[in-house]
Amino acid sequence: MSKTPLLEVKDLVAEVDGKTILNGISLTVNPGEVHAIMGPNGSGKSTLANVLAGRDDYEVVSGSVRFKGQDLFELEPEERAREGVFLAFQYPVEIPGVSNMQFLKASVDAVRKHRGQEELDAPSFMKLAREHCKELKLKPEFLKRGVNEGFSGGEKKRNEILQMALLEPSLALLDETDSGLDIDALQVAAEGVNALRNPERSFIVVTHYQRLLNYIVPDYVHVLAGGKIVKSGGRELALELEEKGYSWIQ
Amino acid sequence: MTPHDLKQQAQQQLAQQASLDWLSLPQKAQATFAALDMPTRKTEAWKYTPLTALLNTPYFAHTAAGQVDESAAADRLGQLGDVSRLVFVNGHLHPGLSSYSDLENQGIVTLFSNANDAQRELINAELGTAFEPQQHVFATLNYSCIEDGVLIQAPTDFKVQQPIQLVYLSSGEAQPALAQSRVLVYGAAGSSLELIEQYDSLGETNVFHNQMTEISLQPNARLTHLRLQVEHESLSQVNGLHVKLAAGSHYEQHALAFGSALKRNDININFNGSNAYCRLNGVFLSKHKQHIDNHLNLEHGVPHCNSDTVYKGFITDSSRAVFNGRIHIHKHAQKTEAHLNNKNLLLSKQAELDTKPELEIYADDVKCSHGASIGKLDDKSLFYFQSRGIDRATAEAMLCLGFVNEMVEQFPNTAVIELARQRLAEFFNDVDQLNHLWTLE
Incomplete structure (x- = not known):
């Protein structure tokens, strides 16, 4: 059965301050698939996630990205988000003075409006947010605190998963969600991700270590080095990398 | 005259x-x-x-x-x-x-x-x-x-x-x-x-x-x-x-x-x-052609006292604001710990802020810091909002309100916080993009 790809990246070249970071990436993600992007530090894997989400620190030099058939680069970051692109940040920003609840509500309102869904009233939204908090083992007070303000590493990452659960994206980009997490926090985060897996939703999981992939089992693994995909395979590729290290591939 | x-x-x-x-x-x-x-x-x-x-x-x-x-x-x-x-x-x-x-x-x-x-x-x-x-x-x-x-x-x-x-x-x-x-x-x-x-x-x-x-x-x-x-x-x-x-x-x-x-x-x-403590927590806002001037002077005349001062400024339109914060540690005021910071958001090219944190120390065993910054809204924070579907104008407004609210929410009296928010809603009423947002809880 042939599917329409959700995401088609072709020969993508991107640079920052004149330095090439992505040097011809091609990648096709179909609905429901989980792709892991692995690679050593500086290989460009985080850049890929950020370029797709629309961060303007990076300049796209050439290549194309189609998301649901449309040119992704014609969309502002907020339009991408409303269309269903979600980036779980490696380093979520702290925003004191804006409560997590305020932020989440504004975000969900914007996305729902775009999708033609009815705006949730405050009580229904609170209820929904609290339910998701519970699943992610976050206390309800968590919603009243400033966005990521004084959150532990694990709380920040779980807050990203919470946002993902509320926004129901079609493509989730997880940028080193495992970094800075102990094994318990990692499991909780991974369970949160797995609960969102469905035949329509796709994931690109960016990670340095194969550890995360024990919990979020990918369909495909790509190894990035020097801004290029140097090897692709199934899950077993991650295990092989774990055993032999990145030097094996380079 | x-x-x-x-x-x-x-x-x-x-x-x-x-x-x-x-x-x-x-x-x-x-x-x-x-x-x-x-x-x-x-x-x-x-x-x-x-x-x-x-x-x-x-x-x-x-x-x-x-x-x-x-x-x-x-x-x-x-x-x-x-x-x-x-x-x-x-x-x-x-x-x-x-x-x-x-x-x-x-x-x-x-x-x-x-x-x-x-x-x-x-x-x-x-x-x-x-x-x-x-x-x-x-x-x-x-x-x-x-x-x-x-x-x-x-x-x-x-x-x-x-x-x-x-x-x-x-x-x-x-x-x-x-x-x-x-x-x-x-x-x-x-x-x-x-x-x-x-x-x-x-x-x-x-x-x-x-x-x-x-x-x-x-x-x-x-x-x-x-x-x-x-x-x-x-x-x-x-x-x-x-x-x-x-x-x-x-x-x-x-x-x-x-x-x-x-x-x-x-x-x-x-x-x-000795052993006295002072905390000054303030936020000032100016818009239109308004003026606001804050002159703070902390005279640490005796040993073993602490002070913490944090003032934030929100300055827009053609308004003008001044912050002058001085910590003066006298010769005998050993073991003083005094910190002062002034952080400002300057949102218009016509607006002006003059900030001058001053530290005068005549004792040799003290712990002090002072600083001031003037900035625009942070790009990383704006991108974070946008990546969640929030348009840039709303993101800017929320960040502005957050900047002010960070100070207001520390008020140790919830009824006063509520009153402050009512007045802030009035203040923001004719500031573009900020008018409807303050009530968002």
């Missing part, structure tokens, strides 16, 4: 009024005032303060009468729950809007004009002692004629349960006029008190409000001081706050202030006994 004419006008005006006869201060203040020059742009401490509002309006030719529509004024007072309240309209106590008989009966709140002998003695001993008169010409003007004032006295080892709300309402007068008011807070040893000062207005106003607040905290006394200066932008105000801290006392201030035609805050903190 020149500053000199202005001064003469004020003197003539005040000469027609009588001070309380048992007060020794007015005579001294008159002499000091006569010897001082009114500030000009060449006066260092007034370098960035425009005097046009003062020089072009004959405020000093008349004293405010303080008439007000009582029901409109009552709506302006906020819902602060169980408080003792004194309301002043253009400097005059309004008995109908005030309610403080409980604390009056306990001798905690007393008008100068009702003071008994012991209180008169206290007022004579304390009033005018928390600052250097030569450096505060408007303070000497205020004390040149004292028809009345408020004494707030927290008794020894006593926690005053009810917060005291002082409301200074500015309203329109028949002609531009001078309004003066003053309060003396005396926290006896081991006492504890919460004071809420609300500077508010009923629509446009043509008064010049010259306010003095002096605070004297005795050993181990505590004062929590909330200040909202949320008047109409037509107001001109010079506001002096002078604090003396004895050993082990604890003074904590949280302030929200809007700019206006002229608004000048002088805050002067004197550490007179």
Whole structure:
């Protein structure tokens, strides 16, 4: 059965301050698939996630990205988000003075409006947010605190998963969600991700270590080095990398 | 009019009024005032303060009468729950809007004009002692004629349960006029008190409000001081706050202030006994062509005292703001720990901010820091909002509100936070993109 790809990246070249970071990436993600992007530090894997989400620190030099058939680069970051692109940040920003609840509500309102869904009233939204908090083992007070303000590493990452659960994206980009997490926090985060897996939703999981992939089992693994995909395979590729290290591939 | 004419006008005006006869201060203040020059742009401490509002309006030719529509004024007072309240309209106590008989009966709140002998003695001993008169010409003007004032006295080892709300309402007068008011807070040893000062207005106003607040905290006394200066932008105000801290006392201030035609805050903190603590937490906002000026001076005169000062500024349109924060560590003030920071959001190319954190240290064993920053909204934060589907304009608005709210949400009184948010909603009402957002909870 042939599917329409959700995401088609072709020969993508991107640079920052004149330095090439992505040097011809091609990648096709179909609905429901989980792709892991692995690679050593500086290989460009985080850049890929950020370029797709629309961060303007990076300049796209050439290549194309189609998301649901449309040119992704014609969309502002907020339009991408409303269309269903979600980036779980490696380093979520702290925003004191804006409560997590305020932020989440504004975000969900914007996305729902775009999708033609009815705006949730405050009580229904609170209820929904609290339910998701519970699943992610976050206390309800968590919603009243400033966005990521004084959150532990694990709380920040779980807050990203919470946002993902509320926004129901079609493509989730997880940028080193495992970094800075102990094994318990990692499991909780991974369970949160797995609960969102469905035949329509796709994931690109960016990670340095194969550890995360024990919990979020990918369909495909790509190894990035020097801004290029140097090897692709199934899950077993991650295990092989774990055993032999990145030097094996380079 | 020149500053000199202005001064003469004020003197003539005040000469027609009588001070309380048992007060020794007015005579001294008159002499000091006569010897001082009114500030000009060449006066260092007034370098960035425009005097046009003062020089072009004959405020000093008349004293405010303080008439007000009582029901409109009552709506302006906020819902602060169980408080003792004194309301002043253009400097005059309004008995109908005030309610403080409980604390009056306990001798905690007393008008100068009702003071008994012991209180008169206290007022004579304390009033005018928390600052250097030569450096505060408007303070000497205020004390040149004292028809009345408020004494707030927290008794020894006593926690005053009810917060005291002082409301200074500015309203329109028949002609531009001078309004003066003053309060003396005396926290006896081991006492504890919460004071809420609300500077508010009923629509446009043509008064010049010259306010003095002096605070004297005795050993181990505590004062929590909330200040909202949320008047109409037509107001001109010079506001002096002078604090003396004895050993082990604890003074904590949280302030929200809007700019206006002229608004000048002088805050002067004197550490007179060891192990005293002072926290100054403030946020000021200016828009349109408003001006706001914050002059903070912390005199660490003795060892083992701590101070923490954080002031944030939000400046937009063609408005102008000044922050001058000085920490002065005297020679013997060893083991002082003092930190001061001023962080500003400057949102318009026409807006101007002059910030000057100063640290003068004459002791060698202290821990101090000072800093200031002026910035625009953070790109990383904006991207975070956008990546969640929030458009850039809304993201900018939310970040602005967050910047201000970070300070306001630290106010240790939820009813005051609510009142502050109402006034902020009014303030943001005509700032593009910010108008509908403040209510978002």
